[in-house]
Structures are given as C-alpha cells and as structure tokens.
Amino acid sequence: MFKDKKIVFLGAGSMAEAMIAGMSASGIVKPAQITVSNNSNTERLKQLQRKYGIHGVPKEELCYENMDVVILAMKPKDAENALISLNHHLRPHQLVLSVLAGISTSFMEDLLPYGQQVVRVMPNTSSMIGESATAISPGKHTSQQNLSIAQRLLQCIGEVFIINESQMDIFTGIAGSGPAYFYYLMEHMEKAGQSGGLDQETTRQIIAQTILGAARMIQEQEESPEVLREKVTSPNGTTAAGLEALSKNGGGKAISRAVKQAAQRSKEISAQLETKKLKVI
Structure with missing residues (x-):
C-alpha cells in the first residue's frame, strides 16, 4: 500500500519527530519516502535527516506535486497561513492529514481547493515507540x-480509533494530552519513593513497570477499571489507605478536570481560529 507513497511533514517539532520515528521504525514506510520541512530552522531539518535518514527540505524548495500525503504538524496558530499557501499546490488525489489540536476538517476544507481530501488526526507522543x-x-x-x-499509515505508530469529529476534543483531553498526566503522576511517585529511601533509577523503573502492568491488565482482562480497583483493595489495607488519601486530596476530581480542561482548550483553539478566518474572509 505504501511502497511508492511519498509523505511530507510540514513542521518539524516534537510531534512530527515522534511520528517520523514511529513510521521509520515500523518498516512499512522507508525513511527515503519521508520528507520534513519547516519555515526557517534548517539546522533542525539537518538534525532529523541525520537521525532518521529522511529528507530535510526547506519550505521554499518543496515540490508538493510529488507528495501523496501531506501532514500538517506546525503550531496551530500557523495553520491558516500554511493552508492558504497550500491552496495553489495541491491536487485532488493528495491526502492532507492534520495533527493540529483544534483544527477542524471544515476549517481545512474551506481554505484548501474544493473537494480536497482531509483527515483530522490526534496522536500522542508515544508515537515515537509505536504505542x-x-x-x-x-x-x-x-x-x-x-x-x-490514513488508518494503515497511522497504525505504524500505534492503535488507531476512527471517531466522530464531535468527539475529537474529549479524545484530545484523554489521549492527546494523556501521556503528560501520567508523567506528572510518575514525577510525584518518584519523589515519594526517593523520600522513602529508594534511589531514583530504581524508583523510576518500579513505577514504569507498575503502570505498564496495570495497562496490560486493562487490555487483557475483560473487566472495568472500577472492578480491577476493587479487586486489589482490601478493607483497611495499604491500597485502601492510599486510595483514601487520593480521594481526600481531590485526586479523582483533579484527573477529571484535567481531561475536561484540555478538551475545552481544544474547543477554544478551534473557535479562535474560526473567528480569525471569518474576519479575514
């Protein structure tokens, strides 16, 4: 399916690199099929080229006509100008993927040639390891x-879920921003472990394995998180004490609020861009 497909990333930040790393490692897409570009940071392009064996090409030297898949990976605030500049370069057969939070398919379609095929994508940074x-x-x-x-290409970097676009903001709050929540949790667990006498590296590996094991239990056992939690919580035991502390300190509410606030921010970004676009029109 991808033997002769050429893919270009417009934007060379952390998300673009995570996806490039995952795609390159998969073997389904060869590094020579991938090009990355940005507005002005040529040193960053050279760095990615050396690291992954892909092509790093300055924006003004890109030949869009040779590309099959165009992936928008710049900052959301730069999306409008990027889409407008693409308008005269794209052809109907080319597929546009956007990994930009808050950028709707209708926003892209309004600024690209009529009938352009677009897919809104929300990955996370675990793309780098194919997860x-x-x-x-x-x-x-x-x-x-x-x-x-699009689905097959993105399976190079992990699991893919086809959802209604109206659900994309809450997905962003859960999965797009989710790794950072777990890293934040791990930071605090690591500090607690060190204060209890464990060295940093040992504590980090213990935490990582614990989270990995819990995730595998969810994937492999046909039981809900609630049921699994109840199964490992003995009355008056250590787990019960820990969960009581979480509850008293707003742990559950904090997690829910983090997801909802990230989702709300995704909606706000979309609304801001739509308002800006209407003023220009």
Whole structure:
C-alpha cells in the first residue's frame, strides 16, 4: 500500500519527530519516502535527516506535486497561513492529514481547493515507540480508500480509533494530552519513593513497570477499571489507605478536570481560529 507513497511533514517539532520515528521504525514506510520541512530552522531539518535518514527540505524548495500525503504538524496558530499557501499546490488525489489540536476538517476544507481530501488526526507522543493512541476523523470529501490509507499509515505508530469529529476534543483531553498526566503522576511517585529511601533509577523503573502492568491488565482482562480497583483493595489495607488519601486530596476530581480542561482548550483553539478566518474572509 505504501511502497511508492511519498509523505511530507510540514513542521518539524516534537510531534512530527515522534511520528517520523514511529513510521521509520515500523518498516512499512522507508525513511527515503519521508520528507520534513519547516519555515526557517534548517539546522533542525539537518538534525532529523541525520537521525532518521529522511529528507530535510526547506519550505521554499518543496515540490508538493510529488507528495501523496501531506501532514500538517506546525503550531496551530500557523495553520491558516500554511493552508492558504497550500491552496495553489495541491491536487485532488493528495491526502492532507492534520495533527493540529483544534483544527477542524471544515476549517481545512474551506481554505484548501474544493473537494480536497482531509483527515483530522490526534496522536500522542508515544508515537515515537509505536504505542500512540491515535484518533482519526475524515472530512466530507474523503474517500473510504483514503481513510483506510490514513488508518494503515497511522497504525505504524500505534492503535488507531476512527471517531466522530464531535468527539475529537474529549479524545484530545484523554489521549492527546494523556501521556503528560501520567508523567506528572510518575514525577510525584518518584519523589515519594526517593523520600522513602529508594534511589531514583530504581524508583523510576518500579513505577514504569507498575503502570505498564496495570495497562496490560486493562487490555487483557475483560473487566472495568472500577472492578480491577476493587479487586486489589482490601478493607483497611495499604491500597485502601492510599486510595483514601487520593480521594481526600481531590485526586479523582483533579484527573477529571484535567481531561475536561484540555478538551475545552481544544474547543477554544478551534473557535479562535474560526473567528480569525471569518474576519479575514
């Protein structure tokens, strides 16, 4: 499916690198098929080229006509200008994927040539090791074949979920921003372990294995997180004491609020860009 496909990333930040790393490591897409570009940081392009064996090409030297898949990976605030500049370069057969939080398919379709096939994508930074939870939503002109191409391509970097675009903001709050929540939790668990006498590296590995094991239990056991939690919580035991402390200190509410606030921010970004676009029009 991807033997002769050429892919270009517009934007060379951490998300672009995570996806490039995952795709390159998968073997399904060869590094020579991938190009990355940005507005001005040529040193960053050289760095990615050396590291992954891909092509780093300055924006003004790109030949869009040779590309099959165009992945928008710049900052959301730069999306409008990028889409406008693409308008005169794209052809109907080319597929546009956007990994930008808050950028709707309708926003892209309005600024690209009529009928352009677009897919909104929300991966996370676990793409780098092929373990992303990625959501995709097709635009109104996107064919089933191109949706399948997007799905297969993104399976190079982890699990892919096709969802309604109206669900993309909450998905962003859960999975797009989710790794950072777990890193934050791990930071605090690591500090607690060190204060209890464990060295930092040992504590870090213990925490990582514990989270990995819990995740595997969810994936492999046909039981809900609630049931699994109850099974490991003995009355008046150590786990019960820890959970009581979490509850008293707002642990559950904090997690829910983090997801909802990230989702709300995704909505706000979308609304801001739509308002800006309407003023320009």
